[in-house]
Amino acid sequence: MPLDVRVATSMAEAAGILTADQRTKLLSGGTLMMRDVNEGRLLDGTLLRITDPAYRQMNTSGARIELGAGVTMAMVSNNRDLAFLHAAARSIGGPAIRQMATIGGNLFAQTPYGDFAVALLALDAQVMVQSGYGSARSMPLDEFLGARERGVSGLVAGVQFSKPQNAADFRFRKVSRVKPKGIAVMSIAAHLPNTGGRISQARVAYGAMAPTAVRARGVERALEGKALDAASIQAAKAAALEGTRPATDAIASEWYRREVLPVHLGRLLTGEGR
Ligand SMILES: Cc1cc2nc3c(=O)[nH]c(=O)nc-3n(C[C@H](O)[C@H](O)[C@H](O)COP(=O)(O)OP(=O)(O)OC[C@H]3O[C@@H](n4cnc5c(N)ncnc54)[C@H](O)[C@@H]3O)c2cc1C
Known part of the structure; x- marks a missing residue:
């Protein structure tokens, strides 16, 4: 069976689809996944895209920062409230990669990739995980990374952390x-x-x-x-x-x-x- 692409218009719909069908994989920025497609490692199943604006939303003006998992490294680099994260975002690939690469995808990147996740871990970030049609639950990033290594994850909706006071x-x-x-x-x-x-x-x-x-x-x-x-x-x-x-x-x-x-x-x- 060839590769198929589906579009989910809400986070809940996306989580529901991913939970119901193990052969469906989320396509975020695609910088890693499209490499697997182009190089023949991923030949069949369904790629799921999310068009819910919440997936790319940024709330950065307050003391508590909220970033949708679909926020890209370029979006972080262009946001003045996130100046403390510019070095981490700009350390990832070149400009074309940063235009596509998302925070959510970075949490799944295998070592030695995953530079942005390192910055988030030092910020004590919470990961919002949506499994199925319920509301997203929050878990500490180090717990999330441990679960990811055991093969347990879910749809990452976004991350939250406190802005450094200085x-x-x-x-x-x-x-x-x-x-x-x-x-x-x-x-x-x-x-x-x-x-x-x-x-x-x-x-x-x-x-x-x-x-x-x-x-x-x-x-x-x-x-x-x-x-x-x-x-x-x-x-x-x-x-x-x-x-x-x-x-x-x-x-x-x-x-x-x-x-x-x-x-x-x-x-x-x-x-x-x-
Ligand atoms: C040339 C090149 C240079 C690179 N340089 C670096 C680098 O310097 N540092 C670095 O850290 N990385 C680097 N990368 C790797 C990659 O670009 C980044 O890690 C990027 O952040 C991955 O995000 P993405 O949105 O492209 O992931 P995708 O390719 O879309 O997805 C990767 C995996 O994560 C899963 N996934 C993505 N988002 C979610 C989500 N919200 N919920 C659940 N699962 C999800 C996908 O299903 C897939 O399995 C590079 C890649 C390339 C091709």
Whole structure:
């Protein structure tokens, strides 16, 4: 049977179709999926497009940011309220890819892709998942990524997170061999809110250092309650590898990723080369 394309005009309709037919796959920006089609890995079944405006809606003016899963990297890059996320959005592919690539698709991209998910993880984002015709339920992104690895997901309707009170508290760094469009050796994001000169509720996340984006819990512990100074940065670097399981791929070996992670974490924390 050849490939078929269907269009859903509402999120609930899309979720209902995806739940009822396992051979139907959501086509978001299509930058990964159309590659599978063009290269013959996806030959039959149904591709589902969503035309519900909510899928690409952005609420960015308040303290709580809401982004539809169909929001593209270009839309993020062009939004002034999201300036703290521009580095993460612009780190993805070239301009043509960013015009199509969506936030929702990035949550499903296999490592070493998934750079935007790393930024969202450091922002403690909640993922709105719609399964069937009911209303969307919210789950923490790290829980979502764990479930995705076990093959359990659903239609991602959007993501929500609190805007950093101070843009300088949020940092993102992607390490790649080819600039500006290279695939990640690794990416690192950190949200380091500061109360009276002390870091409070540090969130640090890595990409390409495990099968999904992961939190750097050892680093978070090392920084919590501390001033961001030479001593705390040294402690964070010493804890950098906790919880990591990097792969060897065409971009870098597992050994290399482990070797350079503390160096790049140190540069992110000191603000070097920003
Ligand atoms: C040349 C090139 C360069 C790239 N560079 C980078 C890079 O630097 N960094 C990076 O992170 N990625 C990169 N990518 C990968 C990709 O472009 C991005 O990860 C992008 O965000 C994927 O989103 P999409 O909308 O195109 O996904 P699609 O191709 O539409 O979908 C990918 C998968 O996710 C599923 N999916 C998508 N949206 C949803 C949803 N809302 N709910 C449920 N399932 C969903 C689809 O069913 C499919 O299985 C690159 C790709 C190419 C081709």
